[in-house]
Amino acid sequence: MNMALASADRGPLGMAAMNPAPALLSVENLALSRGGRQLFAGVGFVLRPGDFLLLRGPNGAGKSSLLLALAGILRPDGGTIDWHAPEPPKLHLVGHQAGVKTRLSLIENLGFWREVNGGSGMRPEAAIEAVGLGGLGSLDAGYLSAGQTKRLALARLLVTDRAIWLLDEPAASLDKAGDALVARLVGDRLASGGVVIAATHDDIAGATAIVMLGAA
Amino acid sequence: MTAFLALIGRDLKLALRGGADALTLVLFFVMAGAIMPFAIGPDRVLLAKLGPGIVWIAAFLSMLLGLDRLFRADEDDGTLVLFRHAAIPLEAVVGGKVVAHWLLTALPVLLASPLLAILLSMDAAAWGKTLLALLLGTPALTAFGTIGAAVTVSLRRGGLLAPVLILPLCIPVLIFGVASIAAPEGSSAALLFLAALSLVSVAFCPFAAAMALKVGSE
Numbered sequence: 001m002n003m004a005l006a007s008a009d010r011g012p013l014g015m016a017a018m019n020p021a022p023a024l025l026s027v028e029n030l031a032l033s034r035g036g037r038q039l040f041a042g043v044g045f046v047l048r049p050g051d052f053l054l055l056r057g058p059n060g061a062g063k064s065s066l067l068l069a070l071a072g073i074l075r076p077d078g079g080t081i082d083w084h085a086p087e088p089p090k091l092h093l094v095g096h097q098a099g100v101k102t103r104l105s106l107i108e109n110l111g112f113w114r115e116v117n118g119g120s121g122m123r124p125e126a127a128i129e130a131v132g133l134g135g136l137g138s139l140d141a142g143y144l145s146a147g148q149t150k151r152l153a154l155a156r157l158l159v160t161d162r163a164i165w166l167l168d169e170p171a172a173s174l175d176k177a178g179d180a181l182v183a184r185l186v187g188d189r190l191a192s193g194g195v196v197i198a199a200t201h202d203d204i205a206g207a208t209a210i211v212m213l214g215a216a
Numbered sequence: 217m218t219a220f221l222a223l224i225g226r227d228l229k230l231a232l233r234g235g236a237d238a239l240t241l242v243l244f245f246v247m248a249g250a251i252m253p254f255a256i257g258p259d260r261v262l263l264a265k266l267g268p269g270i271v272w273i274a275a276f277l278s279m280l281l282g283l284d285r286l287f288r289a290d291e292d293d294g295t296l297v298l299f300r301h302a303a304i305p306l307e308a309v310v311g312g313k314v315v316a317h318w319l320l321t322a323l324p325v326l327l328a329s330p331l332l333a334i335l336l337s338m339d340a341a342a343w344g345k346t347l348l349a350l351l352l353g354t355p356a357l358t359a360f361g362t363i364g365a366a367v368t369v370s371l372r373r374g375g376l377l378a379p380v381l382i383l384p385l386c387i388p389v390l391i392f393g394v395a396s397i398a399a400p401e402g403s404s405a406a407l408l409f410l411a412a413l414s415l416v417s418v419a420f421c422p423f424a425a426a427m428a429l430k431v432g433s434e
Contacts, residue, residue, distance in 0.1 A: 068297075071297075071300065071301065072300065073297060073300055073433050073434070074433075074434055075434055090301050090302075090303065091301055092301070093297065093298060093301060095294055095297060096294070097292075097293055097294025097297075098293065098294060099293060099294040099295045099297075099298045100293060101226070101230060101293065101295070102293075103230055103233040103234065104226070104229065104230070104233075108226075108229070111222075112222055112226050113298075115218050115219055115221075115222035116219045116222055116223060116299070116302045116303065116304070116309075117219075117301070117302055117303050118219075118303040119218075
């Protein structure tokens, strides 16, 4: 598989070099394959608190798989993922599937995740307000549109406070205001010393590094 | 602990909102037992003799029927992947789901067992023994079923595979379950075996099932 790579140190904005904080995540020479087909090899980057990494590349380049590997769900073929911690930290993952129960109300969905992941963040009511679903709290999640379901999935990031966010197409099926919402949430997370890694085809402002997967 | 209880509470809430869905298994249990008198004939002595075995077979089949729903819904909407980063380990998540699944599949069967006892003309003493045996044996069936469901959840058409996979594991439960009912007064060996099977399998199944889920998602 041919691939082009811009690591954080060689990022187009060159901001990673200015960040003096100790590294939170170091990925070196990572190789991953799915179903016997190699997706990429030799991927590496270093992220420090406040860094925002964009994963780019054509469909099937392995963006989602890389996020799953970082979350510890897929096992890489080679290379290292070093979190600089005794064990991989608990992180937030927003994938293609929202993890939303259609038979539970919005409040119940978020309340459930708050209890399962730890209640260190906002109250469910406040999180629903923050993602622009205010007033729908007692509605069954099954009645939400695709974009609203995505917003509900993003609200899950707010009810439990976690430093690391892995976002897979966070702006998919969102409207213009939704795009701005994603940018604002990411910006807030970065400002408080978090790390965000997003696989996306859209432009989200504030990226400190870009990794290109697959043929550019 | 909050997370554990939240998980059980959510599964119960989802099942109750599903309406008739939750009743399918218990209805199957009653139906499987109710057709026996028609198939065997109205011989009360024979029916009473076969009763415990029929109750166990009906309970076992209705448990198998419900296996696929244990992890399927969470797998389909992406919740299962998110559980990997829950505040509690995946083993504890599976443990919570086992408890919820037992409450949703085995408890209704226990509650419906008097109905079957009447249909099979069992006396009160035989029903009491059957209830005790089911109470001690169904946790083992749920535990083995959880392992089967975890192994097959990543397969598209795994629904049929899980029962085949766990059938050999469940045979001892059936043997001791029926034996404990047929045992003479004062003999509790079979019941103790049944309890031991349940304790060991329930203790180990969250670890085995969590490992199967991790391997399956790779």
